[in-house]
Amino acid sequence: MSLLSDGGPAAAAAPSSSVAPTAVPPRAGVARRFLRKPVAVASVAWLLLVAVLAAAAPLLTSASPTASSITNALAPFGGDSPLGTDGLGRDVLAQLLYGARTSLVGALIVVAVALVLGLPAGVLAGYYRGRFDAAASWVANLVMAQPAIIILLVVLAQFGRSTELAMLVFGVVIAPGVFRLVRASIIAVRGELYVDAARVAGLSDPRIMRRHVLPVVVAPTIIQMSQVLGIAIVLQAGLEFIGLGSANQASWGGMLNDAFAKIYAAPNLLLLPGLAIVVTVTACSLVGNGLRDVLGVGATPPVRRRSAVRAVGPVVEDGRPSSGTAPAPDDALLRVEGLRVAYPEPDGGEGEVVHGVSLTIRRGEVHGLVGESGSGKSQTAFAVLGLLPPQAHTSATTLTFDGGDLRGISRRGMNQLRGRRIGYIPQEPMSNLDPSFRIGSQLTEPMRHHLGLSKAEAKAKAIQLLDRVGIVDPARVFDSYPHQISGGMAQRVLIAGALSCDPDLLIADEPTTALDVTVQAEVLDLVRDLQAERDLGVLLVTHDFGVVADLCDTVTVMRAGEVVESAAAAQLFADPQHEYTRSLLAATLEGGPARAALTTPAGGTR
Incomplete structure (x- = not known):
């Protein structure tokens, strides 16, 4: 107006x-x-x-505010009119x-x-x-x-x-x-x-x-x-x-x-x-x-690490799987065939960022999804979780979890799977904890929602999980705010949260990126132990071949949105078939020849 x-x-x-x-x-x-x-x-x-x-x-x-008396107009202070x-x-x-x-x-x-x-x-x-x-x-x-x-x-x-x-x-x-x-x-x-x-x-x-x-x-x-x-x-x-x-x-x-x-x-x-x-x-x-x-309004807002997303289920291109799809293994937990992710472009077309990705994760298997930054690893994981932005167009020939079709699944249906049967460990642990709530509140809420536990039962289980993931004083951490704990402890808290509702599949997106080397080793040992004791299927998204060699049973290598090679971890390290996989392995420093001295623009060494 x-x-x-x-x-x-x-x-x-x-x-x-x-x-x-x-x-x-x-x-x-x-x-x-x-x-x-x-x-x-x-x-x-x-x-x-x-x-x-x-x-x-x-x-x-006792006077009326609207009753007028012309004979008493403009009367001074005092009397019946103070x-x-x-x-x-x-x-x-x-x-x-x-x-x-x-x-x-x-x-x-x-x-x-x-x-x-x-x-x-x-x-x-x-x-x-x-x-x-x-x-x-x-x-x-x-x-x-x-x-x-x-x-x-x-x-x-x-x-x-x-x-x-x-x-x-x-x-x-x-x-x-x-x-x-x-x-x-x-x-x-x-x-x-x-x-x-x-x-x-x-x-x-x-x-x-x-x-x-x-x-x-x-x-x-x-x-x-x-x-x-x-x-x-x-x-x-x-x-x-x-x-x-x-x-x-x-x-x-x-x-x-x-x-x-x-x-x-x-x-x-x-x-x-x-x-x-x-x-x-x-x-x-x-x-x-x-x-x-x-x-505190007007204070510096928190830094946003990633653009806003909302949960949307993948959409089928033709409404049914293709007849040429290979049969699923009996113990297949997650099966992805022909996954594609595209985003609209300014000219009205669509730019595809994931091109027909296929992978299968079995129960009790750690499956590594490897590639350089921008290769489409996280896009693939978010497509499985239903967490891509609303403008993304997702299609797949097959996308099943424990035999159930995830294509076109409703928001409510996906909410019932996430947290309860599919756990997620994100990177940047401190950014994934709400600074307004104590650690205990954020751990117990999913358990009370999914498992129907009482407040006391959820607290007891949360403290037990914090102890299981190696936190020395779980009761103190339970009552702490995120800013009162270290990055390594925050990562352990997120692992405890991902496991709190006893999921069957764990998706870990660069779970050790923001941690120092010592804490990385501890977290990887913890993931391995928890996977073995709970028979979890794990999808590990990473670009670190050291982590892959330490944890994974099977490895899928991605480049520019495509799968270039998929094999058992021992086979891939022993005899990589694709040139890109060989170049990635050659780029690691372990066991390689010493680097030549740096040269100055004038040709000298330093």
């Missing part, structure tokens, strides 16, 4: 530099830190005082008290309508994106492009003068600002790795939003609403001042209107309603500033 582009109410409500879209979620001790800000505390006290006085107006004065009367003989104290009620109710209507319309739409659009996001964004832009005052005049002309109706219209006007803030906050957090980790754990979308996404929205939304509250009070007073509000109720704007008409006879009538509006609106702004400081 025109008010938006000209710095009007919705513009003020939209995200600004002080309200970062990736706000840090509220932390413990918010109330304590807020109480250390005397200006903010005084502002809250003033707002509470205004609310109490408005609610108790009938108890504080603050005197206005130009129509109405009691000023009664008008202030009842006017506070009108202003607060009108402001709350604006806030409520803006939240009801903007918050759910922003959450759904930011989390699911797609068509709803496009449609909701188009509607928000359309509303913001219209002149707000014209819409208000049309509505009031059609339905009559009403303060409540006018505030409802302004709530609709401001809702796009709420929508944009919430949507931006959700988009910023939904691509974080700890959200992907929750998705891989098999948690439902509502549960992920409630625990990991919505807490990020709370802080900026609360701050924005404190600002909107003050804006709404000014808008309500302005409407009453120009005569567009309800004629049968007291308001601060109506008092200003009457005082302006008597400005030469009784200029003091402007003082009290003017001060009430200024102090109340300033208090709303100062409360918002205080909340911004204690909630």
Whole structure:
């Protein structure tokens, strides 16, 4: 609307530099830190005082705010009218008290309508994106492009003068600002790795939003609403001042209107309603500033390691497997044939990044997926997990897990497999733990969701798992936040989480990349031991042939999205068949000849 582009109410409500879209979620001790800000505390006290006085107006004065007495017009302070009367003989104290009620109710209507319309739409659009996001964004832009005052005049002309109706219209006007803030906050957090980790754990979308996404929205939304509250009070007073509000109720704007008409006879009538509006609106702004400081909004957002993804099941190209597909081994746990992944390109076509990948993982087998960066290893793993971005087009001749077809599987069906029967160990362990929750909370939630364990049972199993993965003091780590543990311990926590629901298949995506050499060896030993004792099928995504030689039974080598060689690990290291595999093995330093001395541009050595 025109008010938006000209710095009007919705513009003020939209995200600004002080309200970062990736706000840090509220932390413990918010109330304590807020109480250390005397200006903010005084502002809250003033707002509470205004609310109490408005609610108790009938108890504080017996005068009617709308009853006029011309013979008692412009009466001085004292007597039956402690603050005197206005130009129509109405009691000023009664008008202030009842006017506070009108202003607060009108402001709350604006806030409520803006939240009801903007918050759910922003959450759904930011989390699911797609068509709803496009449609909701188009509607928000359309509303913001219209002149707000014209819409208000049309509505009031059609339905009559009403303060409540006018505030409802302004709530609709401001809702796009709420929508944009919430949507931006959700988009910023939904691509974080700890959200992907929750998705891989098999948690439902509502549960992920409630625990990991919505807490990020709370802080900026609360701050924005404190600002909107003050804006709404000014808008309500302005409407009453120009005569567009309800004629049968007291308001601060109506008092200003009457005082302006008597400005030469009784200029003091402007003082009290003017001060009430200024102090109340300033208090709303100062409360918002205080909340911004204690909630950490505007702090540097966490670095995003990977673009946002959402779970989508692979789609079949022709609807049925080809007749030429080889029969599956009896102990096949995961079978992939002819997997292709493509992304849209600017010219309208599609660029394929995975070209007909095929592999089979048996129970109790560690299958290494090897290749240089960009060879399509992670794309293949994410396609199996159903975690590719929504724009990806995935097809496969065969894609089965334990005999069940994964092609076209529903989001709900994939959620029941991930975490419960398919575990996932990601790289970058610290980024896959939500900093807002303790380690124990993040470990027990999948167990309670998938296994139906009680809180006590889930805690006992989580501590047992932490002990099993080699953490010395599992009870302390259980009660710790992610920033209180090391990277190696975080990786062990993720391994414990991946095994918490006793999966059959474990997909490990570069599980030791971010760790030092000593911790890498410990983690690899742990994966080997757990695989042997639980008879797990393991898909190990890596580019490290040392890890492959240490762990894997079978190796598939990928290059530029294609499988170039697949063989038993011993056979591949002893007699690699493909030139690319030989070049990768030759690039390793172990056992190779000493490197020649480096030469300077002038030809000398150094």
